[in-house]
Amino acid sequence: MLPTIAWKNDKVLMIDQRKLPGEEVFVECSSYICVAEAIEKMVIRGAPAIGVAAAFGVALGVFGLKKDQGLEQEFDRIYQRLEKTRPTAVNLFWALERMKKVFLANSAEGLSRLKQRLLDEAKNIEREDVEANKMIGYWGKDLFQDGETVLTHCNAGALATAGYGTALGVIRAVFESGKKITVYADETRPFLQGARLTCWELVRENIPVVLITDNMSGYLMKKGEISAVITGADRITRNGDAANKIGTYSVAVLAREHGIPFYIAAPMSTVDFELQDGDQIPIEERSPDEVRKISGLCLTIENVEVRNPAFDVTPAEYISAIITEKGVARPPFKSSLAELRMDLQD
Ligand code: MRU
Numbered sequence: 001m002l003p004t005i006a007w008k009n010d011k012v013l014m015i016d017q018r019k020l021p022g023e024e025v026f027v028e029c030s031s032y033i034c035v036a037e038a039i040e041k042m043v044i045r046g047a048p049a050i051g052v053a054a055a056f057g058v059a060l061g062v063f064g065l066k067k068d069q070g071l072e073q074e075f076d077r078i079y080q081r082l083e084k085t086r087p088t089a090v091n092l093f094w095a096l097e098r099m100k101k102v103f104l105a106n107s108a109e110g111l112s113r114l115k116q117r118l119l120d121e122a123k124n125i126e127r128e129d130v131e132a133n134k135m136i137g138y139w140g141k142d143l144f145q146d147g148e149t150v151l152t153h154c155n156a157g158a159l160a161t162a163g164y165g166t167a168l169g170v171i172r173a174v175f176e177s178g179k180k181i182t183v184y185a186d187e188t189r190p191f192l193q194g195a196r197l198t199c200w201e202l203v204r205e206n207i208p209v210v211l212i213t214d215n216m217s218g219y220l221m222k223k224g225e226i227s228a229v230i231t232g233a234d235r236i237t238r239n240g241d242a243a244n245k246i247g248t249y250s251v252a253v254l255a256r257e258h259g260i261p262f263y264i265a266a267p268m269s270t271v272d273f274e275l276q277d278g279d280q281i282p283i284e285e286r287s288p289d290e291v292r293k294i295s296g297l298c299l300t301i302e303n304v305e306v307r308n309p310a311f312d313v314t315p316a317e318y319i320s321a322i323i324t325e326k327g328v329a330r331p332p333f334k335s336s337l338a339e340l341r342m343d344l345q346d
Contacts, residue, residue, distance in 0.1 A: 003015055003026075004044065004049055004052075004158060004159050004160075004161065004162060004163060005044060005049060005052055005053055005056065005126070005162065007056055007059070007119065007122070007123065010030070010060075010063055011028050011029060011030045011060075012028070012029040012030075012034075012035055012053070012056045012057070012060055013026050013027070013028055013029075014026060014027050014029070014038055014043050014044045014053065015027075015044075015159070016043050017042060017043060017044060017045055017159055017196075017197060018041070018042055018043060020159075020196055020197055020200050021196055021197075021199070021200035027043050029057075029060065030060070031060060031061070031064060032057045032058065032060045032061030032064070032078050032081065032082065033081065035053055035054070035056065035057030035060060035082070036057060036081050036082050036085050038053065039053055039054065039057075039082075039085040039086055039092075040085050040086065042191065045160065045191075045193070046089075046155060046156065046157075046159060046160020046161060046232070047089035047090070047091040047092075047160065047232065047233070047234045047235075047266075047270055048091050048129050048133075048160065048161040048162065048166070048267060048269070048270070049159065049160050049161050049162065050085070050086060050089055050091065050092050051089070051091030051092050051094060051095035051125065051129070051269065052095065052122070052125055052126045052129060052161075052162045054082045054083075054085070054092050054095050054096050054099075055095040055096070055098065055099050055121065055122035055125045055126070056122045056126075057078070057082045058075075058078055058079065058082065058096065058099040058103075058118060058122065059099075059115070059118040059119045059121075059122045061074075061075075061077075061078030061082075062074075062075065062078065062103075062111075062114060062115055062118050063115050063119075065111060067111070068110065068111050071107050071111070071114075072107065075100075075103050075107075079096055079099075079100060082096060083096055086284055087282040087283075087284050088234045088235060088243055088281065088282060088283060088284045088310065088311045089234040089235060089270075090234070090235040090269075090270060090271075090272040091234075091267075091269050091270055094269045095125055095269075098121060098125060099118060099121055099122065102117050102118055102121040103118065105117075106118075125162075126162045127162070129161055129162035129163070129267065129269075130161070130162050130163040130164055131325070132267040132268075132269075132324075132325035133161055133162075133163065133164040133165055133166055133169040133267070133325075134164055134169065134173075135325035135326075136166055136169050136170060136265050136266075136267065136323050136324060136325050137164065137169040137170050137172060137173030137176075138173060139323055139324070139325075139327055139328050140169070140170030140173060140174075140230075140263070140265055140323040140328070141170060141173040141174045141177050141179075143170075143228075143261070143263065143321065143323070143328070144170075144174045144179065144181065144228065145179070145227075146179040146180055147179070147180045147181075148174075148179075148180075148181055148182075148227045148228055149181075149182045149183075149184060149225055149226055149227050150171065150181060150182070150183055150184065150226070150227065150228045150229070150230055151183075151184040151185075151186065151217055151220075151221075151226045151228070151229045151230075151251065151255075152167050152168070152171070152183060152184070152185055152186070152194070152198060152229070152230055152231055153186045153188060153194065153229075153231045153244070153245055153247055153248050153251050154186070154188045154193045154194055154198070154231065154232065154244065154245035154247075154248070155168070155188070155193035155194060155196075155197035155198045155201070156168055156169075156231060156232025156265065157169075157197065157198060157201045157202075158201055159197050159201060160193075160197075160232060165201070165232075166232040166233075166265040166266050166267065166323075167230045167231050167232045167263075167264075167265045168198065168201060168202070169265065170230055170263075170265050170323060171183055171202075171207065171230070172205070172207070175205075175207050181207070181208070182208040182209070182210065183198070183202055183207060183208065183209045183210070184209075184210050184212055184217070184220065184225075184226060185198040185199055185202070185209050185210070185211050185212070186212060186213075186214050186217065186247065186251070187211060187212065187213050187214055188214065188245060188247065189213075189214055189247075189291075190290040190291045190294075190308065191290060192294075193245065194211070195211055199211055214247055217251055217254055218254045221254055221255065221257075221258040221260060222258065226258075226260060227260065228260060228261045228262075228263065229251055229252070229255045229260060229261070229262045229263065230262075230263040230264075230265055230323075231244050231245070231248050231251070231263075231264060231265070232244060232264070232265060232266055232270075233264050233265075233266040233270050233322075234270065234311055235270060235272050235275075235281050236264070236266060236270055236271045236272065236322065236337070237271075237272055237275040237276060237277050237278055237280065237281065238271070238272075238273050238274075238275065238276060238277075238333075238334060238337060238338070239276060239277050239278075239316050239333060239334050240316030240319060240322060240329070240331065240332075240333025240334065240337065241277050241278030241279075241281075241313050241314065241315050241316050242264050242266075242278070242313065242314050242316075242319060242322070243278060243281045243283070243311045243312070243313045243314075244264070244311060244312070244314065245310070245311060245312075246309055246310055246311055246312050247312070248311075248312055248314055249312040249313065249314045249318075250312075252314040252318040252319070253318065255318070256318050261320040261321070262314075262318055262319055262320050263319070263320055263321050263322075263323060264314075264319055264321075264322045264323065265322075265323040265324075266322065266323075266324060267324060267325055268324050268325060268326060268340060268341065268344050271324075271337055271341070273337075273338075273341060278313035278314075278315060279313075281311075281313055283309050283310070283311050283312070283313075284309070284310040284311060285307075285308055285309055285310070286308045286310045287308065288305075288306035288308055290308055291306045291307075291308050292304065292306060316331065316332075316333050317331070319331070319333070322336075322337065324340055326340040326343045326344060327340055327343070
């Protein structure tokens with residue numbers, strides 16, 4: 001399986017996603033600050049993957065502590081640093097909350113026991129994420145017939161998770177079931193997760209993939225060359241609105257116009273039941289240089305004004321189904337997601 005992130009010898013190893021597909025190099029972190037910076041700088045990205053990274057970051061932070069005194073303040077410092085890395089993907093906050101619960105339940109038991117408990121929890125989050133993705137694949141694969149051509153946007157693959165992927169997990173499961181499937185990968189400007197990461201993942205597993213630029217999908221849909229769209233999500237609100245990589249909304253509108261199903265694949269940890277609708281999701285704005293430059297090369301006037309929202313929100317009415325590890329939610333999502341959530345609590 002693809003090595004997105006791993007805990008090894010009291011360090012966190014992450015494949016450097018900024019360098020793919022050209023170089024397969026790993027960043028090694030021995031402090032939580034290093035993990036926080038890796039999330040900010042996109043060494044690791046993708047909603048579930050940054051949740052796992054944050055959890056390991058907390059463990060690493062506490063591993064760095066030497067004395068039992070002032071544990072709570074130290075923990076808060078670690079938590080707050082990791083919490084402010086990226087605002088949109090709710091998995092980050094979900095994972096931090098899980099770590100906090102374990103901290104609170106074990107902080108009186110002494111530092112060495114606490115370290116072990118936190119590391120165990122981070123490993124649980126990692127393992128459960130892979131299991132959830134396999135289940136998303138299991139539920140999602142029956143939505144696709146033999147011979148489909150499926151568009152995806154950004155990278156919701158093994159690299160964006162602890163392994164296997166969400167949207168690409170469904171595609172992997174369809175492929176593994178013996179059905180023919182061809183993936184159209186949007187290049188996904190400005191960070192090129194589709195061109196660099198989705199293509200890299202699929203090519204190395206011999207899953208047929210065709211790279212297109214972000215402005216080609218309407219043409220291909222009109223010509224009948226795309227039969228379905230599937231993407232991941234960074235945060236889904238209780239009514240089914242879904243934030244994902246910038247450009248997802250445009251693809252969803254095009255899919256609706258052409259009568260093509262638009263699916264979201266995401267674990268239940270991506271559903272934020274605290275938020276009523278997508279207007280409440282904080283949207284990250286990233287550096288203008290990500291738009292002005294590619295690989296350090298300036299494409300435009302050096303100081304031209306830029307907007308760089310990293311995500312957009314696809315309203316629930318454009319989404320045909322949300323595929324989770326608990327099953328497939330259909331509209332109206334308010335009730336279908338709530339039902340799956342009850343399942344989760346059983
Ligand atoms: O900015 P990124 O690369 O972290 O954005 C990632 C996405 O938008 C993914 O589609 C989403 O996190 C789902 S990953 C399974």
